[in-house]
Amino acid sequence: MTTDIFADTLAEMTWYEVDQAAKDGAVLLWAFGVIEQHGPHLPTGTDVYLPQARLRDVKRELKDRGVQALIVPPYYWGVNVVSGSFPASYRVRPEVIRELMADVFQSFEGDGFKQVFCFSGHGDALHNRTIHDGIKLGTERTKLDLSFVMDAALAKRLGIALDDANITVPDGPLNEGLKFFQINASSPSSPQSDDTAPRYVDVHAGRWESSMMLASCASLVRDDVRKTLKSTDLGPDDLAVWRKGYLEARKTTPLGYFGDPAAASLEEGVRNMKSSAEIAADAIVKRIRAKEKA
Numbered sequence: 001m002t003t004d005i006f007a008d009t010l011a012e013m014t015w016y017e018v019d020q021a022a023k024d025g026a027v028l029l030w031a032f033g034v035i036e037q038h039g040p041h042l043p044t045g046t047d048v049y050l051p052q053a054r055l056r057d058v059k060r061e062l063k064d065r066g067v068q069a070l071i072v073p074p075y076y077w078g079v080n081v082v083s084g085s086f087p088a089s090y091r092v093r094p095e096v097i098r099e100l101m102a103d104v105f106q107s108f109e110g111d112g113f114k115q116v117f118c119f120s121g122h123g124d125a126l127h128n129r130t131i132h133d134g135i136k137l138g139t140e141r142t143k144l145d146l147s148f149v150m151d152a153a154l155a156k157r158l159g160i161a162l163d164d165a166n167i168t169v170p171d172g173p174l175n176e177g178l179k180f181f182q183i184n185a186s187s188p189s190s191p192q193s194d195d196t197a198p199r200y201v202d203v204h205a206g207r208w209e210s211s212m213m214l215a216s217c218a219s220l221v222r223d224d225v226r227k228t229l230k231s232t233d234l235g236p237d238d239l240a241v242w243r244k245g246y247l248e249a250r251k252t253t254p255l256g257y258f259g260d261p262a263a264a265s266l267e268e269g270v271r272n273m274k275s276s277a278e279i280a281a282d283a284i285v286k287r288i289r290a291k292e293k294a
């Protein structure tokens, strides 16, 4: 458990070590988060801390599968629509992000890397569309194999075909692990319409996200505050309004969270982090092997 976002990234390595890793065929993992309000109990860097914690797990899982990976320091000036009218929620134009991504991809190529796997730590649709666009731009300007690791539900929500060359989609049914992607990167409203679908939606700084923060950055959770927060008890219709963003979102969730933070638990967070790392590692290995054969 660490709150150091450089921990285990290539920023801790020397250039000799990075150079050697490129020569050894290491792949790169790169998370795209945002600084954004996360209610009265979670830090504004939640969408950066969580994907970094996840990538450290993914890196370990890949090592167990015989794949060397380096973690790139996180990108954290993302796109904010939903929380756009809250303090400490910064907004960057998509074109700035796309161009920055393409420049950094070119640098990776110059260093001799071949494959980059991008992850999102933030659910805003425009944020995720922008990452996908940046990957496409990088693909035009380099020979790198670039992809966005996302679940089928997010692809659907963004209107991206499942056979899109620039996405890596984990296999399998929507399990506990996929909930991380589903909720963190898209939303729980999209894929499930069965009887087990919860009546209330938990999408932002609620139960799932607070659980994962307890599991990965507990020292930053205002736990005494968290335990006093009431469930928002908002459903899919409220979510649709909230997603319009800015003042609509602030009116829907005046305290900033959307869900049930008091119901969070360390155990749930540990379980989600673990399974989301495993399925991501499996999907990455599958793509690596497919590229080797091609």
Ligand SMILES: [Zn+2]
Pocket (backbone or CB within 6 Å): 038, 046, 047, 121, 122, 123, 204, 205, 209
């Ligand atoms: Zn978040």
